[in-house]
Amino acid sequence: MRSADWLLFLAFLPWISSAEMDICSAKPKDLALQPRCIYRKPEPEAPEEPEPELKSEVLPEPMNPRVWELSNANSHFALSLYKQLTRGRTPEQNIFISPISISTAFAMTKLGACNQTLEQIMKVFQFDTISEKTSDQVHFFFAKLNCRLYRKKDQTTELISANRLFGEKSLVFNETYQNISETVYGAKLLPLNFKMNPEEARVTINDWISNRTNNRIRDTLPSGALDSNTVLVLVNTIFFKGQWKNKFPKEYVSPSDFYVSTDRTCQVPMMYQETQFRYKHFPDDKVQLLEMPYTGDDITMVIILPSRGNPLSEVEENLDLKKLNGWLDQMKDTTVSASVPRFRVQDNLSLKEKLQEMGLTDLFNANKASLPGILEDGSDSLFISEAFHKTFLEVNEEGSEAAAVTAVVAVGRSFNLQREVFLANRPFLVLIREATVNTLLFVGRVADPCDQ
Ligand SMILES: *[C@@H]1O[C@H](CO)[C@@H](O)[C@H](O)[C@H]1NC(C)=O
Numbered sequence: 095m096r097s098a099d100w101l102l103f104l105a106f107l108p109w110i111s112s113a114e115m116d117i118c119s120a121k122p123k124d125l126a127l128q129p130r131c132i133y134r135k136p137e138p139e140a141p142e143e144p145e146p147e148l149k150s151e152v153l154p155e156p157m158n159p160r161v162w163e164l165s166n167a168n169s170h171f172a173l174s175l176y177k178q179l180t181r182g183r184t185p186e187q188n189i190f191i192s193p194i195s196i197s198t199a200f201a202m203t204k205l206g207a208c209n210q211t212l213e214q215i216m217k218v219f220q221f222d223t224i225s226e227k228t229s230d231q232v233h234f235f236f237a238k239l240n241c242r243l244y245r246k247k248d249q250t251t252e253l254i255s256a257n258r259l260f261g262e263k264s265l266v267f268n269e270t271y272q273n274i275s276e277t278v279y280g281a282k283l284l285p286l287n288f289k290m291n292p293e294e295a296r297v298t299i300n301d302w303i304s305n306r307t308n309n310r311i312r313d314t315l316p317s318g319a320l321d322s323n324t325v326l327v328l329v330n331t332i333f334f335k336g337q338w339k340n341k342f343p344k345e346y347v348s349p350s351d352f353y354v355s356t357d358r359t360c361q362v363p364m365m366y367q368e369t370q371f372r373y374k375h376f377p378d379d380k381v382q383l384l385e386m387p388y389t390g391d392d393i394t395m396v397i398i399l400p401s402r403g404n405p406l407s408e409v410e411e412n413l414d415l416k417k418l419n420g421w422l423d424q425m426k427d428t429t430v431s432a433s434v435p436r437f438r439v440q441d442n443l444s445l446k447e448k449l450q451e452m453g454l455t456d457l458f459n460a461n462k463a464s465l466p467g468i469l470e471d472g473s474d475s476l477f478i479s480e481a482f483h484k485t486f487l488e489v490n491e492e493g494s495e496a497a498a499v500t501a502v503v504a505v506g507r508s509f510n511l512q513r514e515v516f517l518a519n520r521p522f523l524v525l526i527r528e529a530t531v532n533t534l535l536f537v538g539r540v541a542d543p544c545d546q
């Protein structure tokens with residue numbers, strides 16, 4: 095058995111910048127980002143085909159093409175993980191994850207990884223699709239992506255990310271590891287006494303997470319999740335709060351049936367408005383897409399609603415990034431009579447099993463994990479014992495997040511023959527994305543909005 099048990103944990107994230115250097119204006123040569131090990135992509139045997147989805151949208155300018163590639167890599171991972179989750183749940187169960195939070199936390203883990211452990215992280219998180227020969231560059235582009243996502247001049251929506259390392263205080267952590275972690279991810283190391291008092295450390299970490307998520311995420315580490323063998327807990331949180339650019343009038347909210355499945359309905363408060371949104375009906379794919387912007391316009395919610403009679407599972411099975419980006423590109427400003435339930439979804443899952451199924455096995459294996467870059471003595475005795483993910487989403491007339499839930503939705507009032515009708519009264523997919531970089535911040539399924 096390995097002596098040290100390293101637990102990794104994730105929640106939702108905010109981002110704190112490191113004091114010394116402004117990473118957002120730094121050039122690669124300004125930063126000595128030399129993690130312990132570097133993974134080199136094997137030379138491709140045949141010339142690689144260009145990724146069609148990279149061309150489908152105009153690169154927002156000025157944007158580093160590698161940052162765009164990283165964002166795409168994260169989105170590929172997001173959809174793979176989402177599909178993996180659907181296999182473990184019934185069609186009536188909600189799903190809600192923050193893929194960018196998960197990718198960020200594992201990119202931080204990658205800083206200390208070597209050998210096959212490193213290679214598996216590169217592959218499962220699709221970091222190896224970025225056209226750089228070596229893996230160390232990923233961190234630089236992550237820093238740049240974070241700058242685009244979290245350092246907006248426009249303060250009308252809140253999108254905040256925070257990262258932190260909690261380390262056993264009797265151990266010495268590799269200084270280079272700590273430096274990179276802090277420079278790139280803003281993750282300072284806080285020493286805690288896991289050895290003598292794991293329970294107190296657990297509460298400290300849970301309180302920190304709760305504080306960074308506006309108290310929406312509590313008790314992330316369940317009791318017993320840490321013990322005296324814990325060496326490091328790596329935390330990444332993301333918090334979003336946005337007001338709709340077009341609010342739903344309160345007076346149009348009315349109770350309405352939601353068709354959870356063919357044999358079950360429940361009542362939801364349905365919100366209603368008729369407004370110009372980006373929208374499109376794709377009859378061949380049997381879906382309607384509606385995109386509702388938050389104030390500031392950079393962040394939007396996309397709802398993917400299967401046509402009546404087309405089960406959501408069918409849409410989920412056929413969904414990939416190429417298809418999704420194709421849909422998003424074709425949406426047009428359209429007057430839509432939109433009915434969307436007011437709802438709240440919370441999710442909480444162990445990522446370990448899902449990521450193992452996707453090929454990330456060595457990292458969680460006490461005998462195979464290779465993480466020598468983390469401790470000062472270079473000892474290769476760490477592995478990851480668990481990875482938790484917990485999420486919260488509330489959608490109401492004003493926007494998303496905000497307290498007090500349930501109750502809902504509206505039925506058509508004005509009669510306009512030109513309008514498109516978008517009635518989300520059956521299970522749908524929901525994405526919250528940053529539209530200029532095309533990053534999926536949150537991905538989920540609302541199958542049972544009455545389950546809260
Ligand atoms: C700390 O990590 C760096 C690589 O990131 C490595 O070069 C250095 O040797 C490590 N320090 C020790 C004392 O092992």
Ligand SMILES: *[C@@H]1O[C@H](CO)[C@@H](O)[C@H](O)[C@H]1NC(C)=O
Pocket residue numbers: 131208209464466
């Ligand atoms: C794993 O990486 C370490 C470097 O940290 C190296 O010494 C060792 O030989 C590698 N093991 C394998 C099996 O490649």
Ligand SMILES: *[C@@H]1O[C@H](CO)[C@@H](O)[C@H](O)[C@H]1NC(C)=O
Pocket residue numbers: 114269270273
């Ligand atoms: C880490 O950062 C500190 C402060 O910036 C610096 O003094 C130190 O030399 C760095 N250490 C390593 C190993 O890079």
Ligand SMILES: *[C@@H]1O[C@H](CO)[C@@H](O)[C@H](O)[C@H]1NC(C)=O
Pocket residue numbers: 304305306307308309
């Ligand atoms: C988080 O902690 C800071 C400092 O203690 C405090 O000012 C802030 O109100 C807290 N936020 C929440 C949401 O609890």
Ligand SMILES: *[C@@H]1O[C@H](CO)[C@@H](O)[C@H](O)[C@H]1NC(C)=O
Pocket residue numbers: 312313314316442443
């Ligand atoms: C997370 O979900 C599991 C079941 O999936 C449940 O046993 C556990 O209590 C939940 N934890 C929290 C903190 O809600």
